[in-house]
Amino acid sequence: MAGLMAFDRIDITAKKIVLTVQDYSVFAWRAMGNFFRPPIYWSDFLLQSDIIGVGSLSIVMLSGLSTGGVLALQSASTLAAFGATAITGQFVSLTMIRELGPVLTGVMVSGRNASSMASELGSMVVTEQIDAMRALGVDPLRKLVTPRIFASVFMLFFLTIVADASGILGGAAVTVFMNHQNGTQYFSQAYEHLRYPDIVQGLVKPLFFGYILSSIGCFYGLRTTGGTQGVGRSTIQAVVVSSVLIIFVDFMLTQVLLALFPYAL
């Protein structure tokens, strides 16, 4: 009997997950399609680009600087064992550009913006503002979701470049001022060993991550039920799911990109 109840519970949970994935797929597809059909709300796109892009600049720069610095500190002691401290610049720049810059930016912006999207849209759901918008003949998906998704994709691309540059600068500061190595050597190593496939790999990822964090944030926001408590729940779900998904998709994308650009190996 207890086994049967446990089986039922697994069955219900599995169905819920499948239904959620199905709903998300339809939602994400419609939101993306809206960008290619009028009306397009350009003013909302610009407003969201400012909130997501300019608003996230400081946290992306700070986290980039710190991560680059930590990479330089950690790598210096390991590389010293092989007498290879000269390649610290190469190590920091490749790691930041190919991997840590995009992932770190995705996770940081997800924490800041997926949560704000979920809570903002969730509050609008529980106060019937979304229904009011629909009753006024305006599509909330087109008006609220599509501008957020495209602003996130667009701005995450540039934020990743900022994070990469900050990381390399952070690494340089540690290398020069703490490890007392040559700065010129650091930068020449950082630059000379970079190849186009590395840059392509680093700049393709944020396009996916921007899409994930914004579509998940909006999806959970618009699914909010249960009043203000429900808004809190949606916010947590949005941040957790988008962060985990960013890391998982990064793993999948890296395999695909390494297969496409074997030179990057």
Added chain:
Amino acid sequence: MSTTLPTNSSQETLPAQAPVVAFQHVSIAFEENVVLEDISFSIAPGETRVLLGPAGVGKSVLLKIALGLLKPDLGAVTLLGNSIARMPEQQLFALRARSGMVFQEGALFDSLTVRDNVAYQLIQERVPDEEIDARVHESLRFVGLEQTFSQYPSSLSGGMRRRVAIARALIRQPELILYDSPTGGLDPVTSTQIISLLVKQRDVHRTPSIMVTHRLQDAFALSTNRWDAEQEQMVPLPKGEIDPNTTYMMLEDGRLIFDGSLLELLNSTDPFVRDFLA
């Protein structure tokens, strides 16, 4: 004080006697909970219907189905001559734009000013700013709140928010208005102000409407009062007279148990109706 709102020239006209809204055997359930069961009724042009019933009986759900905000599990719904029960959301937007709905708590957009709230549809339609301002002023004048033009909803009282919501619903001169408990939670004076606006809209523009309420005094006030254009206020009808275009429906546990005039309601022998009126 002007009572004339601009008309929407782009809207398609409905055949003269066709019902504005018609429900045929409509049922809806949320998971195991049946909220509405086998509901059938219609609203003729110029008719005002008051939907009565205790809280949680499915009144708001019925309004949302009428506007296509919720899809029924069973049955057919006709809105402004179009069958909407299975209509895709994209096609519903144009149809909803011809209707107006006042939500329970107003549902104003809290990040927008009163002007932008009232003009929301016009802004989306890219109407020139000068025309928007003129129409918003006119709409706010109709509800007696012209001074709130630049304020945010958070600085308004509950009653003022409902009146702004009414102004928003009326700005495009809709062919149907749905009021979801417009006086719920308000003091008697403010409730009377809101009801007088509903009577004004009914008598001046003859707009068909459904008003959901559980407050009998508000429901009866619609039948026993008229709008006096000269005095610019709601006045009682002569003793024994009631508005012939205002009729009543009552829900009990998701079923429509009454549909008729005020006199029929008062003379009903249904025990639930008697209890509700007592």
